[in-house]
Amino acid sequence: MFAHLTSLRFTLLLVLALQVTVVPTAAAVENTGNDTLPQSKVIQFFDTYCVSCHDGAGAEAGLDLSSFDSGDQLAAEIDKWNRIADRIADQQMPPIDSEIPTLEMRTATVQWIRDTIHAAVCDDGIAPGGPMLRRLNRTEYANTVRDLLGIQFNAGHELPEDGAGGEGFDNAAETLFISPIHAEKYLDAARTALTHAMSDPKDRKSILVSVPTPDTSPQAAAQKVLSKFLPRAFRRPASDEEVEQYLQLFRQVYEEDQSYDSAITFALEAAMVSPKFLFLWEQPHTETTPIPLTHYEMASRLSYFLWASMPDAELMQLAAEEKLHDEAVLTQQVARMVQSRIDDRGHRRDAKVREFASSFVEQWLGTRALGREFKPDQSVVGKLNSELQGGMKYEPVFFMEDLLAENLSLLNWIDADFTYANSSLARHYGIEGTFREQPRRVDLPENSHRGGVLGMSAVLAVSSFSHRTSPVLRGKWIMETLLGSAPPPPPPNVPTLEENAAEGSEKRTLRERLELHRADAACASCHAVMDPLGFGLENYDVLGRWRTEEQGMPIDSTGTLPDGTTFEGVAGLKQQLMQRKDAFIRHLTSKMLGYALARQLTNEDQCVVDAISQKLAEDEYRAQTLVLEIVKSLPFQYKRGQTPPLNQEMNDGQ
Structure with a gap:
C-alpha cells in the first residue's frame, strides 16, 4: 500500500518540480578592442578570395558574401561568422583550386572575425544563467547513493541510459527529463540500496545513528536519524518542517506494525525519492541583477563538476561557514578535489576525481563507444579481450587524472613523454616492464610512437x-x-569509397583509393583538409597497433595541407597540432566549461572561454588552472533573476 502511495505521490511531486523554469545562461568578459587588422584589409580578403564563389543568389552553399562591407554585420549573424572563421582557419576556405592567401593573412583575418564578434557580444558585460534545475544523471545518482549510504553498490545499474546534450555530455539539463519509468526505478533503487546498507552492521550503524532504548523513544531516535540524514541527502540544511514531514511518515508506518526498522527505512526511502534528492536545484530569485549562488549551491556545483557526486563533509562545513566564494578557499579546494594518490608501482589510488576524468574524457574523446557502438571485426583485426579493451579505455582516463593531480600542461594531450598502460596494453604497444591488470604510469622512450592522444x-x-x-x-x-x-x-549522392575502389582491378592501398574518391569536385575541398590529417595516423591499424605495411605495400603517412605544408607521420602531425595549440586549448576550454555548467554554451559564454584561454596561455596551460578559472568564473558562481516559479520552495507535501 505504502509503495503505491509513495509512487503516486512522487510522480505528482516531479510534475510540480518540473514547473520550475530553467533559463539559458550567458556570460561575458570585458573586450579589449579589435586592432589586429584594418577592416579594409578584411573586406579586401573576402573580395579577393571568397566572393568569386559566394556571390548573389547562386552563391555556393547559399552563402552570399558579396554585400559584406562592415564589421557591424557580424553581430547579426554570429553563428554564421563563427563557421566562416573556422573554415578559413582550417583551410577549407578558399578551396584548394582557388587562389590561396598567405598563412599570415589567413590567421589575421580569422583573428579579426573573432575579435569583432568578441567585441559585439562581450562589451555589455557579464550575464550569468538562471538557477540550475536538473535531475542527477545515472552516474551521479549511483555515486550519490554510494556516498550517502557509505556502500560499494551501483544503485543506478537498472536506471535508463541518459542521452547527451549541451556540449555533448550526459549531464546536460535539457536531456535529463523524467519519465514514468524513472519513478518506479528510483523507488526500486532506493529500496534495494537501503536493504544493502542495512544488511552490513557498519553501514547500518553509520545511518541509524540512534535506535530505541529504555531512555530513547522510537520517535526520538527517528528524529535524530532524520536530522542527520536529510541535510546530507538534500545537500543543504533541512528545516524543522522538513524533518517533521519525514518524521510523520515514520509515525504512520510505526503505528501500523510497531517495527522501528521498517518505519525508519520507509522514511529514508521517501527522502531518497524526493525531488530534493534527485534534482540539483538552486533557489530562484527575482532580482534585476545577478546574485551569487548560496554556499551550499556552490558546494554542489563543485562536487558534481569534479566528483559527479554529493559534497563531502569538508565542502559542507565550508558552506556552513560561508567560505565558498572566497578565492583562496576555492583554490585550495580545487587542488584537494583533483588529487589522487600514486603508489610506488605507479598506480593511482583513492581518486574521487576519476569520476570526472572518466565521464568527461570518454564523452569528449568518444572513447565511451569502445565495446558499445564500436566493436571491431575481430575476424579481420584480431582478438580484443576484456583486459586489453579495459586498458585501452582507461588510458586516456588515467592520463587526464595525472594531468590534474600533477598540475601538468594540457598540451600533453598533443604530445607527452608518458602514458598509462596495463599488462595487455603494454604488450599491445610493445612496452617492456612489469605490469598488472590495473594501468600504471609509464615513461616513454624518445621517438616513441605513443605519447599524447x-x-x-x-x-x-x-x-x-x-x-x-x-x-x-x-x-x-x-x-x-x-x-x-x-x-x-x-554532399548527396557521392559514391562510397568501396564503389570507387571497384572501378580499378589493380591492387591499391587505402590512400590510393581515397585519392580516387576525392577526385570528385564535390568532395575535394573537405577531403583536402581531413584526409591529410588522417593519413598522418595510417601507421596505426584499427586497434592502434603500429604497422609499416598495408596489404604488403609500404604505408605512406605523409600529409599535405591545402596551403602546401607537408608533414611526415604522427610526429609531423603532432607538430602541426602544436602550431594550432591555441585552437586546441580554446576548444578544450569550451568543452569543460559546458560540462561544468551542464548545458549548451551561448555566444556570450565564448567571452569567458576567451578569458580562460588567455589565462591558460599565461600559466603554461596547466590543468588545474583550467579547472580553477572555470570555478572562479561568473557563470559558475552566479545566477540571474527570473520570474518566480509556482513552487518557490519545492516542498514535498505542499
Missing part, C-alpha cells in the same frame, strides 16, 4: 571502421574533437 588505441579504434582504418574518419575526429571545427556534411 593521437597514439592512444581507444581513440584510434573509435575513429576507424570496424574492419579497416579510415583517414577520413580520423581526420574528421581531429578537426571536431581536438580543434572544434566540424567539416560540413558530405
Whole structure:
C-alpha cells in the first residue's frame, strides 16, 4: 500500500518540480578592442578570395558574401561568422583550386572575425544563467547513493541510459527529463540500496545513528536519524518542517506494525525519492541583477563538476561557514578535489576525481563507444579481450587524472613523454616492464610512437571502421574533437569509397583509393583538409597497433595541407597540432566549461572561454588552472533573476 502511495505521490511531486523554469545562461568578459587588422584589409580578403564563389543568389552553399562591407554585420549573424572563421582557419576556405592567401593573412583575418564578434557580444558585460534545475544523471545518482549510504553498490545499474546534450555530455539539463519509468526505478533503487546498507552492521550503524532504548523513544531516535540524514541527502540544511514531514511518515508506518526498522527505512526511502534528492536545484530569485549562488549551491556545483557526486563533509562545513566564494578557499579546494594518490608501482589510488576524468574524457574523446557502438571485426583485426579493451579505455582516463593531480600542461594531450598502460596494453604497444591488470604510469622512450592522444588505441579504434582504418574518419575526429571545427556534411549522392575502389582491378592501398574518391569536385575541398590529417595516423591499424605495411605495400603517412605544408607521420602531425595549440586549448576550454555548467554554451559564454584561454596561455596551460578559472568564473558562481516559479520552495507535501 505504502509503495503505491509513495509512487503516486512522487510522480505528482516531479510534475510540480518540473514547473520550475530553467533559463539559458550567458556570460561575458570585458573586450579589449579589435586592432589586429584594418577592416579594409578584411573586406579586401573576402573580395579577393571568397566572393568569386559566394556571390548573389547562386552563391555556393547559399552563402552570399558579396554585400559584406562592415564589421557591424557580424553581430547579426554570429553563428554564421563563427563557421566562416573556422573554415578559413582550417583551410577549407578558399578551396584548394582557388587562389590561396598567405598563412599570415589567413590567421589575421580569422583573428579579426573573432575579435569583432568578441567585441559585439562581450562589451555589455557579464550575464550569468538562471538557477540550475536538473535531475542527477545515472552516474551521479549511483555515486550519490554510494556516498550517502557509505556502500560499494551501483544503485543506478537498472536506471535508463541518459542521452547527451549541451556540449555533448550526459549531464546536460535539457536531456535529463523524467519519465514514468524513472519513478518506479528510483523507488526500486532506493529500496534495494537501503536493504544493502542495512544488511552490513557498519553501514547500518553509520545511518541509524540512534535506535530505541529504555531512555530513547522510537520517535526520538527517528528524529535524530532524520536530522542527520536529510541535510546530507538534500545537500543543504533541512528545516524543522522538513524533518517533521519525514518524521510523520515514520509515525504512520510505526503505528501500523510497531517495527522501528521498517518505519525508519520507509522514511529514508521517501527522502531518497524526493525531488530534493534527485534534482540539483538552486533557489530562484527575482532580482534585476545577478546574485551569487548560496554556499551550499556552490558546494554542489563543485562536487558534481569534479566528483559527479554529493559534497563531502569538508565542502559542507565550508558552506556552513560561508567560505565558498572566497578565492583562496576555492583554490585550495580545487587542488584537494583533483588529487589522487600514486603508489610506488605507479598506480593511482583513492581518486574521487576519476569520476570526472572518466565521464568527461570518454564523452569528449568518444572513447565511451569502445565495446558499445564500436566493436571491431575481430575476424579481420584480431582478438580484443576484456583486459586489453579495459586498458585501452582507461588510458586516456588515467592520463587526464595525472594531468590534474600533477598540475601538468594540457598540451600533453598533443604530445607527452608518458602514458598509462596495463599488462595487455603494454604488450599491445610493445612496452617492456612489469605490469598488472590495473594501468600504471609509464615513461616513454624518445621517438616513441605513443605519447599524447593521437597514439592512444581507444581513440584510434573509435575513429576507424570496424574492419579497416579510415583517414577520413580520423581526420574528421581531429578537426571536431581536438580543434572544434566540424567539416560540413558530405554532399548527396557521392559514391562510397568501396564503389570507387571497384572501378580499378589493380591492387591499391587505402590512400590510393581515397585519392580516387576525392577526385570528385564535390568532395575535394573537405577531403583536402581531413584526409591529410588522417593519413598522418595510417601507421596505426584499427586497434592502434603500429604497422609499416598495408596489404604488403609500404604505408605512406605523409600529409599535405591545402596551403602546401607537408608533414611526415604522427610526429609531423603532432607538430602541426602544436602550431594550432591555441585552437586546441580554446576548444578544450569550451568543452569543460559546458560540462561544468551542464548545458549548451551561448555566444556570450565564448567571452569567458576567451578569458580562460588567455589565462591558460599565461600559466603554461596547466590543468588545474583550467579547472580553477572555470570555478572562479561568473557563470559558475552566479545566477540571474527570473520570474518566480509556482513552487518557490519545492516542498514535498505542499
